[in-house]
Amino acid sequence: MLQLQYIRDNKEEVIARLSVKNIDAKSSIEKILEIDSDRRKVQNELDTLLNEANILAKQIGELMKAGKKAEAEDMKNRSGALKETAKKLEDTLKGHEDDLQKTLVLLPNIPYKLVPKGKTPEENETVFTHGEIPILPQTAQPHWDLITKYDLIDFELGVKITGAGFPVYKNRGARLQRALINFFLDRATAAGYMEIQPPILVNEASGFGTGQLPDKEGQMYHVGVDNLYLIPTAEVPITNLYRDVILKASQLPVKNCGYTPCFRREAGAWGAHVRGLNRLHQFDKVEIVQLAHPDNSYAILEEMREYVAGILKELELPFRILRLCGGDMSFASAMTYDLEVYSGAQKRWLEVSSVSNFESFQSNRLKLRFKEAEGKPQLAHTLNGSALALPRIVAALLENNQTENGIRIPKALVPYTGFEMIN
RNA sequence: GGAGAGAUGCCUGAGAGGCCGAAAGGAACAGUUUGCUAAACUGUCGUACGAGUCAAAUCGUACCGAGGGUUCGAAUCCCUCUCUCUCCGCCA
Structure with missing residues (x-):
């Protein structure tokens, strides 16, 4: 499996070199990069959300200890809402990761520079x-x-x-x-x-x-x-x-x-x-x-x-x-x-x-x-x-x-x- | 095949809802001390992804066998699976 980071940094080169194996990888590579950028966007959103939830959970814990039940209840509701959104984002993220993996796994290795072009x-x-x-x-x-x-x-x-x-x-x-x-x-x-x-x-x-x-x-x-x-x-x-x-x-x-x-x-x-x-x-x-x-x-x-x-x-x-x-x-x-x-x-x-x-x-x-x-x-x-x-x-x-x-x-x-x- | 126990970092091993990415010891690595070796002392000591950067620093998220669930919050509670160990049976 090719390294994603390498594909990201060397898109054109990857396509050109795969053509030595008679593979037209242009569309798969573009698909990979697109899924990848979506994936990163979703992960970013998700991480921000989970961060909020973690902070909230800590605050709730402290409020409970201090006996401020009413305030804690209010925050619990907010946390619940966060969690629902997070769940959806997690599913999306997982979907992207699976798609990425599936496409990536089907790409053959890039031939070394000494490898001659040829079919038979x-x-x-x-x-x-x-x-x-x-x-x-x-x-x-x-x-x-x-x-x-x-x-x-x-x-x-x-x-x-x-x-x-x-x-x-x-x-x-x-x-x-x-x-x-x-x-x-x-x-x-x-x-x-x-x-x-x-x-x-x-x-x-x-x-x-x-x-x-x-x-x-x-x-x-x-x-x-x-x-x-x-x-x-x-x-x-x-x-x-x-x-x-x-x-x-x-x-x-x-x-x-x-x-x-x-x-x-x-x-x-x-x-x-x-x-x-x-x-x-x-x-x-x-x-x-x-x-x-x-x-x-x-x-x-x-x-x-x-x-x-x-x-x-x-x-x-x-x-x-x-x-x-x-x-x-x-x-x-x-x-x-x-x-x-x-x-x-x-x-x-x-x-x-x-x-x-x-x-x-x-x-x-x-x-x-x-x-x-x-x-x-x-x-x-x-x-x-x-x-x-x-x-x-x-x-x-x-x-x-x-x-x-x-x-x-x-x-x-x-x-x-x-x-x-x-x- | 039957019965029971368990799975935590490189290893051993604590932890039993919030102070835990995780005690302690060992190993390893770097340094100090030392004529050398040993010992002692000090420090470092997980991985992935994301944000950030020329690169770092740094920040966020996840991960305590795997996958689900309960909860505001899970290494810790519940369910399923996988694997390992012990005893019995069988056996090259």
């Missing part, structure tokens, strides 16, 4: 590439065939016990999952991220805090009886750890990481390009989260991007980094880098990580603030990134590393898998 993924900007695109022999197989060949994952069994998009990992496929999770967590903790094991069901307030609710509830699985949501990413529980918290400036940056399964309904997203591990309802991911001082959150974004790139290098996967254009960015993000690995047999780039700076957009909803030694609390910046999402990493590893003798495990991973080849 084709307009994303490639800022970095690493590694050679592998040229595989004609006989090279896509990962879904390799998975069957080496009996690593059983999709049909998943359908049987749950449904499509819920794979069952087996044998060295299961072991590879565990290896990757441990590898990712070890790297993250070594880089100073404190490991968290959060709940994977969250309440409504948490869903709201990170921006999944009220707008995108369709993407989450909902447990109706207890009104809880299965998390689509560890970002939700981990960032919400700091909801309603005021940190000391000296505690920044806060660095957390966590492994969780992630659940996505992906309603309507099924179709082409989703075979095998490309898109799932349940998958594993290690997430990194940072809470940063606004002065250096973009330096931290770069640091996080470098960190994820480093892991991909260790895994010996060719990858590229995209700076997402306005139209491809998420609702809450101010700037996002996508990291994509090249999957040799599918001959496609697969998104394996998304690293974003949300600036104060989430923290405004979360009331996540920090305080300098002097001065008022201010909103912290939140950032997060996948480091990494497993399924597409597995897909690329299988496809790129296939040989006649089996699939080669990258060196960095061997201590975790305990085997060098899948064969």
Whole structure:
């Protein structure tokens, strides 16, 4: 949620920058400012009225003590009248506040100045590439065939016990999952991220805090009886750890990481390009989260991007980094880098990580603030990134590393898998 | 799932219709003292919104789990909800 004060002070700039996300915000912004000015007017009236009532109440108390009952009665009547007017004003104020909130919550975050204008993924900007695109022999197989060949994952069994998009990992496929999770967590903790094991069901307030609710509830699985949501990413529980918290400036940056399964309904997203591990309802991911001082959150974004790139290098996967254009960015993000690995047999780039700076957009909803030694609390910046999402990493590893003798495990991973080849 | 107790500031904890935005202690921060550490002493020590200002100072309003109600006046009385704790049952 954007800060009201910022919109008030920078109306034209906000409209101009939202247009980079292809949003015409002129009318909503004007509506917001109008409601806001009404709201302030009403609050002013109400405060004056309540002030009178408070003074009156004190005087009545004193008159009662002094035994001047008749005078007190007279004042009681006046107080009663004040109260009635106050009640009406309170309702009006509440109405304005609700309207304001409703409109404000629907405005997406303002893109950072480096974000290119654009509507489709084709307009994303490639800022970095690493590694050679592998040229595989004609006989090279896509990962879904390799998975069957080496009996690593059983999709049909998943359908049987749950449904499509819920794979069952087996044998060295299961072991590879565990290896990757441990590898990712070890790297993250070594880089100073404190490991968290959060709940994977969250309440409504948490869903709201990170921006999944009220707008995108369709993407989450909902447990109706207890009104809880299965998390689509560890970002939700981990960032919400700091909801309603005021940190000391000296505690920044806060660095957390966590492994969780992630659940996505992906309603309507099924179709082409989703075979095998490309898109799932349940998958594993290690997430990194940072809470940063606004002065250096973009330096931290770069640091996080470098960190994820480093892991991909260790895994010996060719990858590229995209700076997402306005139209491809998420609702809450101010700037996002996508990291994509090249999957040799599918001959496609697969998104394996998304690293974003949300600036104060989430923290405004979360009331996540920090305080300098002097001065008022201010909103912290939140950032997060996948480091990494497993399924597409597995897909690329299988496809790129296939040989006649089996699939080669990258060196960095061997201590975790305990085997060098899948064969 | 059954029975009972409770929810007050960063923490502990008083407060039981007006003198309470809230005692006291602790923590934290700043200063004094000190060769250093410790101790002692002094001070500061909630948040939001509004008014005000270049910015402050300052002023107003609200907030004692949440939402309603009673009253001229509510942390305090009443109702509803949520959560926590204890005991019993069940259980990885």
